[in-house]
Amino acid sequence: MFRYFENLVDPFADYTETDTPPTRLWPFMLDYSRPFMRVFFWTALISVIVAAVEVGLIYYMGRVVDLLSGPPAEVWQAHGTELILMAVFVLLLRPMLHVVDVLLLNNTILPNFGTIIRWRAHKHVLRQSVGWFENDFAGRIANRIMQTPPAAGEAVFQVFDAISFSLAYLIGAAILLMAADPRLLLPLLIWFALYALLVRWTVARVGPASKAASDARSAVTGRVVDSYTNIHSVKMFAHDEQELDYAREAIAETRRTFQIEMRIFTIMDAVLVTLNGLLIVGVVGWAIALWMQGSASVGVVAAATALTLRLNAMTGWIMWALTSFFRQLGVVAEGMETIAQPIDLLDALDAKPLELNKGQIEIRDLSHHYGRKTGGLDHINLTIHPGEKIGLIGRSGAGKSTLVKLLLRFYDVEQGAILIDEQNIAKVTQDSLRSHIGMVQQDSALLHRSVRDNILYGRPDATEEQMIAAAKQAEAHEFILDLQDPQGRTGYDAHVGERGVKLSGGQRQRVTLARVILKDAPVLLLDEATSALDSEVEASIQETLYGMMQGKTVIAIAHRLSTIAQMDRILVMEGGRIVEQGGHSELLAQGGLYAQFWARQSGGFLNPEAAE
Numbered sequence: 294m295f296r297y298f299e300n301l302v303d304p305f306a307d308y309t310e311t312d313t314p315p316t317r318l319w320p321f322m323l324d325y326s327r328p329f330m331r332v333f334f335w336t337a338l339i340s341v342i343v344a345a346v347e348v349g350l351i352y353y354m355g356r357v358v359d360l361l362s363g364p365p366a367e368v369w370q371a372h373g374t375e376l377i378l379m380a381v382f383v384l385l386l387r388p389m390l391h392v393v394d395v396l397l398l399n400n401t402i403l404p405n406f407g408t409i410i411r412w413r414a415h416k417h418v419l420r421q422s423v424g425w426f427e428n429d430f431a432g433r434i435a436n437r438i439m440q441t442p443p444a445a446g447e448a449v450f451q452v453f454d455a456i457s458f459s460l461a462y463l464i465g466a467a468i469l470l471m472a473a474d475p476r477l478l479l480p481l482l483i484w485f486a487l488y489a490l491l492v493r494w495t496v497a498r499v500g501p502a503s504k505a506a507s508d509a510r511s512a513v514t515g516r517v518v519d520s521y522t523n524i525h526s527v528k529m530f531a532h533d534e535q536e537l538d539y540a541r542e543a544i545a546e547t548r549r550t551f552q553i554e555m556r557i558f559t560i561m562d563a564v565l566v567t568l569n570g571l572l573i574v575g576v577v578g579w580a581i582a583l584w585m586q587g588s589a590s591v592g593v594v595a596a597a598t599a600l601t602l603r604l605n606a607m608t609g610w611i612m613w614a615l616t617s618f619f620r621q622l623g624v625v626a627e628g629m630e631t632i633a634q635p636i637d638l639l640d641a642l643d644a645k646p647l648e649l650n651k652g653q654i655e656i657r658d659l660s661h662h663y664g665r666k667t668g669g670l671d672h673i674n675l676t677i678h679p680g681e682k683i684g685l686i687g688r689s690g691a692g693k694s695t696l697v698k699l700l701l702r703f704y705d706v707e708q709g710a711i712l713i714d715e716q717n718i719a720k721v722t723q724d725s726l727r728s729h730i731g732m733v734q735q736d737s738a739l740l741h742r743s744v745r746d747n748i749l750y751g752r753p754d755a756t757e758e759q760m761i762a763a764a765k766q767a768e769a770h771e772f773i774l775d776l777q778d779p780q781g782r783t784g785y786d787a788h789v790g791e792r793g794v795k796l797s798g799g800q801r802q803r804v805t806l807a808r809v810i811l812k813d814a815p816v817l818l819l820d821e822a823t824s825a826l827d828s829e830v831e832a833s834i835q836e837t838l839y840g841m842m843q844g845k846t847v848i849a850i851a852h853r854l855s856t857i858a859q860m861d862r863i864l865v866m867e868g869g870r871i872v873e874q875g876g877h878s879e880l881l882a883q884g885g886l887y888a889q890f891w892a893r894q895s896g897g898f899l900n901p902e903a904a905e
Contacts, residue, residue: 355596432518480575503623
């Protein structure tokens with residue numbers, strides 16, 4: 294039974310993806326609700342039926358009171374069958390309706406609605422560009438992905454568990470009182486009008502207050518995760534107190550916004566208790582007055598009293614349900630600031646997979662300033678022939694990394710074009726482009742998974758033998774066999790910690806090299822590929838790198854000039870332009886920037902701050 298209701302909606306079913314999700318709240322909620330429409334219909338219908346049954350039971354209890362005014366034997370003879378049928382209904386049919394209602398809410402809607410939002414939101418966010426992620430806290434993005442789904446699920450839950458039920462119950466109560474005596478409806482209507490004003494006042498304030506509190510919580514998460522992610526820097530510079538002050542500021546703001554939110558609820562509760570007192574006195578008092586005048590039976594008084602006390606108990610729940618509904622919508626609205634952002638870097642509508650035959654790279658009049666007037670690249674023209682090995686050097690900020698990022702299409706170029714084998718990379722699919730490029734970065738961060746998973750990231754379908762061969766080629770196999778994590782996993786099954794923190798810099802770099810070796814892409818980008826290695830290991834891995842380069846088109850960025858001296862051509866960048874190019878000996882003979890860098894380097898390193 295549980296499995297049937299749990300599988301009424303498949304949150305992982307195929308759907309039509311959009312690059313521009315709805316940016317307004319209700320269209321956003323509707324978009325995620327489409328797979329649930331049939332379930333919502335039946336849930337609403339059953340919720341109304343359950344409410345009608347509850348009101349009907351109160352009405353029937355009043356009837357029972359009237360029936361019991363006669364002699365017991367006559368009551369049983371005249372109404373015994375009716376009472377038995379009602380008992381059967383209460384014992385069997387009423388629980389069945391309630392169970393179906395609860396199953397639809399708790400087992401169909403709640404688990405699946407949150408899951409579908411979390412899955413699709415994560416899928417959407419994962420499609421965003423590298424630049425998009427660089428403009429926000431990873432912790433805040435993750436927090437919004439995690440807190441929005443349960444908030445949306447809770448909002449939907451309240452619609453069917455409380456709002457639809459309470460509306461049906463209120464309408465049923467009005468009908469019951471009007472059937473007993475139309476005059477009993479008057480105090481109920483007066484109370485409802487005042488109650489509606491209170492709801493309006495509360496809701497108008499809860500939504501914005503909740504969004505502000507949710508924003509503040511996300512800011513706390515972002516700051517705390519930022520501290521934890523960079524814990525080595527925090528400890529190295531002994532900045533525990535500074536980080537505490539940084540977090541305290543955000544935590545204090547969270548407290549302030551939460552206090553404002555709670556003030557609203559306190560005022561609401563105080564006014565609600567007063568209104569409910571008016572409801573009880575108005576309806577029950579009037580019913581007693583009608584009974585004293587002989588216009589109402591004892592059963593009517595009993596039913597009116599029971600109904601009023603039930604409404605009194607429900608109003609707090611209804612108010613909390615309504616405020617919770619709008620409060621959760623405030624959380625969803627805050628999450629939409631991340632989840633509903635359009636994809637900022639798209640494949641062209643007619644994009645085709647890159648067909649790489651030779652590996653020639655051509656850069657035509659390329660300029661990119663990250664939306665600013667300065668920095669980045671300025672009118673770069675360059676042709677890298679198939680199989681050519683290019684060394685790229687220059688001071689920090691010269692544009693080396695920007696060129697690599699544009700080649701990978703982490704950003705769209707602002708002017709000019711990059712072609713690979715005469716195909717504009719803006720016109721091919723991003724996945725096919727990056728599948729043909731292997732890259733080893735200076736920041737050799739790894740996934741918090743096993744060593745095996747990290748190496749196989751380069752080629753998931755590789756065999757165990759191919760993976761181990763790549764590790765050996767990267768001089769990583771021996772130390773991998775000695776690894777053991779706190780859970781007792783060893784060797785290739787050992788987990789490396791967040792960003793590979795459990796490995797040394799050199800070990801992380803060698804695992805990264807193994808991953809790229811396994812990928813065996815025809816274009817190879819090396820961004821300070823051996824920067825974290827000691828001299829002895831670097832010497833052995835240099836041979837590995839030169840072996841990897843055979844038959845590939847290579848661009849290697851390095852401050853250690855000795856690592857690129859053997860390249861076919863060396864490009865010197867300055868101020869976003871290529872100012873020198875040629876072989877090592879040729880550039881030394883020119884006596885320009887390269888010659889200055891070579892003369893000033895210490896131990897083979899380029900001094901990026903060197904003047905002139």
